[in-house]
Amino acid sequence: MTDEQIIQEAVRLVQDGVSVTFPVKGRSMIPFIFGGRESVILQKTGSLQRGQVVLAQVGTDRYVVHRIIKVEADRITLMGDGNTCGTESCTPANVLAVATHVVDEKGRRRPLDSFIQLAKAHIWYMIRPLRRYILAGFRLLRPAKYKI
Numbered sequence: 001m002t003d004e005q006i007i008q009e010a011v012r013l014v015q016d017g018v019s020v021t022f023p024v025k026g027r028s029m030i031p032f033i034f035g036g037r038e039s040v041i042l043q044k045t046g047s048l049q050r051g052q053v054v055l056a057q058v059g060t061d062r063y064v065v066h067r068i069i070k071v072e073a074d075r076i077t078l079m080g081d082g083n084t085c086g087t088e089s090c091t092p093a094n095v096l097a098v099a100t101h102v103v104d105e106k107g108r109r110r111p112l113d114s115f116i117q118l119a120k121a122h123i124w125y126m127i128r129p130l131r132r133y134i135l136a137g138f139r140l141l142r143p144a145k146y147k148i
Contacts (some may be wrong), residue, residue, distance in 0.1 A: 007063050007096075011055070014042050014097045021103055022055070024065050028080030029053070031138060032112070032121065033065070033102050040065060040099035041109070048076060048092060051118045053099040058088040065099060067121060081124060084131045 010020045020042045026035040033040065033053070042055055052068045056078060066088065070077035076095055079087045101109045111117060124131070
Protein backbone atom coordinates (compact mmCIF):
# COMPACT_ATOMS: atom_id res chain seq x y z
CA MET A 1 0.00 0.00 0.00
CA THR A 2 1.27 3.47 -0.86
CA ASP A 3 1.28 6.37 1.60
CA GLU A 4 -1.58 7.98 -0.31
CA GLN A 5 -3.67 4.81 -0.09
CA ILE A 6 -3.02 4.59 3.65
CA ILE A 7 -4.08 8.22 4.09
CA GLN A 8 -7.21 7.69 2.01
CA GLU A 9 -8.17 4.64 4.05
CA ALA A 10 -7.55 6.49 7.33
CA VAL A 11 -9.71 9.38 6.11
CA ARG A 12 -12.47 6.97 5.04
CA LEU A 13 -12.48 5.39 8.51
CA VAL A 14 -12.50 8.81 10.20
CA GLN A 15 -15.45 9.90 8.04
CA ASP A 16 -17.25 6.75 9.18
CA GLY A 17 -16.79 7.89 12.79
CA VAL A 18 -13.82 5.68 13.68
CA SER A 19 -10.86 7.15 15.58
CA VAL A 20 -7.65 6.26 13.75
CA THR A 21 -4.14 6.12 15.19
CA PHE A 22 -1.95 7.49 12.43
CA PRO A 23 1.88 7.47 12.38
CA VAL A 24 3.52 10.82 11.70
CA LYS A 25 6.68 11.33 9.64
CA GLY A 26 9.04 14.26 9.51
CA ARG A 27 10.13 17.01 11.89
CA SER A 28 7.64 19.73 11.04
CA MET A 29 5.72 19.41 14.32
CA ILE A 30 8.63 19.32 16.79
CA PRO A 31 8.46 19.98 19.76
CA PHE A 32 4.81 18.88 20.07
CA ILE A 33 4.91 15.78 17.84
CA PHE A 34 8.03 13.79 16.97
CA GLY A 35 7.74 12.22 13.53
CA GLY A 36 8.97 8.67 13.19
CA ARG A 37 8.39 8.04 16.90
CA GLU A 38 4.90 9.22 17.67
CA SER A 39 1.44 8.90 16.18
CA VAL A 40 -1.66 11.05 16.32
CA ILE A 41 -5.25 10.02 16.90
CA LEU A 42 -7.41 11.34 14.10
CA GLN A 43 -11.11 12.05 14.41
CA LYS A 44 -13.80 13.52 12.24
CA THR A 45 -13.64 17.29 11.83
CA GLY A 46 -16.19 19.55 13.41
CA SER A 47 -15.84 23.29 13.48
CA LEU A 48 -12.30 24.29 12.60
CA GLN A 49 -10.50 26.54 15.05
CA ARG A 50 -7.15 28.21 15.33
CA GLY A 51 -4.73 26.04 17.29
CA GLN A 52 -6.11 22.68 16.20
CA VAL A 53 -3.75 20.13 14.69
CA VAL A 54 -5.24 18.67 11.53
CA LEU A 55 -4.54 16.31 8.66
CA ALA A 56 -5.02 18.35 5.50
CA GLN A 57 -4.46 17.94 1.79
CA VAL A 58 -2.45 20.95 0.63
CA GLY A 59 -1.73 19.82 -2.93
CA THR A 60 -2.90 17.20 -5.34
CA ASP A 61 -0.76 14.55 -3.64
CA ARG A 62 0.62 16.32 -0.57
CA TYR A 63 -0.75 15.82 2.93
CA VAL A 64 0.41 17.44 6.17
CA VAL A 65 -0.30 17.16 9.86
CA HIS A 66 0.03 20.81 10.89
CA ARG A 67 -1.55 23.36 13.18
CA ILE A 68 -4.24 25.80 12.05
CA ILE A 69 -2.98 29.36 12.44
CA LYS A 70 -5.81 31.17 10.65
CA VAL A 71 -9.40 30.32 9.76
CA GLU A 72 -11.25 32.20 7.06
CA ALA A 73 -14.53 31.30 5.36
CA ASP A 74 -12.85 29.83 2.28
CA ARG A 75 -9.26 29.34 3.41
CA ILE A 76 -7.39 27.62 6.24
CA THR A 77 -3.76 28.59 6.86
CA LEU A 78 -1.53 25.93 8.42
CA MET A 79 1.96 25.94 9.89
CA GLY A 80 4.07 23.14 11.32
CA ASP A 81 5.24 23.79 14.87
CA GLY A 82 8.76 22.88 13.79
CA ASN A 83 8.72 25.38 10.93
CA THR A 84 10.14 28.84 11.37
CA CYS A 85 8.21 30.70 8.67
CA GLY A 86 6.62 28.52 5.98
CA THR A 87 2.86 28.09 5.82
CA GLU A 88 0.43 26.12 3.68
CA SER A 89 -3.17 26.82 2.90
CA CYS A 90 -6.17 24.79 1.86
CA THR A 91 -9.91 25.04 1.74
CA PRO A 92 -11.96 23.87 4.74
CA ALA A 93 -13.04 20.87 2.64
CA ASN A 94 -9.38 19.80 2.39
CA VAL A 95 -9.08 19.49 6.15
CA LEU A 96 -9.58 15.74 6.36
CA ALA A 97 -9.35 15.05 10.09
CA VAL A 98 -8.52 16.62 13.44
CA ALA A 99 -5.68 15.23 15.56
CA THR A 100 -6.90 15.05 19.15
CA HIS A 101 -4.04 13.22 20.88
CA VAL A 102 -0.41 12.27 20.44
CA VAL A 103 0.55 8.66 21.20
CA ASP A 104 4.18 8.05 22.19
CA GLU A 105 6.27 4.90 21.72
CA LYS A 106 4.98 3.45 24.98
CA GLY A 107 1.34 3.95 24.04
CA ARG A 108 0.82 6.93 26.35
CA ARG A 109 -1.59 9.57 25.10
CA ARG A 110 -1.42 13.31 25.56
CA PRO A 111 -4.18 15.60 24.39
CA LEU A 112 -3.49 18.21 21.76
CA ASP A 113 -6.61 20.21 22.51
CA SER A 114 -6.32 20.78 26.27
CA PHE A 115 -6.12 24.32 27.57
CA ILE A 116 -2.48 23.85 28.60
CA GLN A 117 -1.41 22.36 25.26
CA LEU A 118 -3.19 25.11 23.34
CA ALA A 119 -1.57 27.75 25.56
CA LYS A 120 1.87 26.21 24.95
CA ALA A 121 1.20 26.15 21.21
CA HIS A 122 0.10 29.80 21.29
CA ILE A 123 3.29 30.85 23.10
CA TRP A 124 5.35 28.76 20.68
CA TYR A 125 3.66 30.53 17.78
CA MET A 126 4.33 33.95 19.29
CA ILE A 127 8.07 33.27 19.57
CA ARG A 128 8.48 32.26 15.91
CA PRO A 129 11.62 34.41 15.45
CA LEU A 130 13.34 32.38 18.19
CA ARG A 131 12.23 28.93 17.03
CA ARG A 132 15.29 28.32 14.87
CA TYR A 133 17.60 28.69 17.87
CA ILE A 134 15.43 26.73 20.27
CA LEU A 135 15.01 23.85 17.82
CA ALA A 136 18.77 23.80 17.15
CA GLY A 137 19.31 23.60 20.89
CA PHE A 138 16.89 20.66 21.15
CA ARG A 139 18.74 18.81 18.42
CA LEU A 140 22.15 19.46 19.99
CA LEU A 141 21.12 18.43 23.48
CA ARG A 142 19.23 15.30 22.50
CA PRO A 143 20.10 14.40 18.90
CA ALA A 144 18.86 10.80 19.07
CA LYS A 145 15.38 11.92 20.07
CA TYR A 146 15.05 14.10 16.98
CA LYS A 147 16.23 11.67 14.31
CA ILE A 148 13.74 10.40 11.82
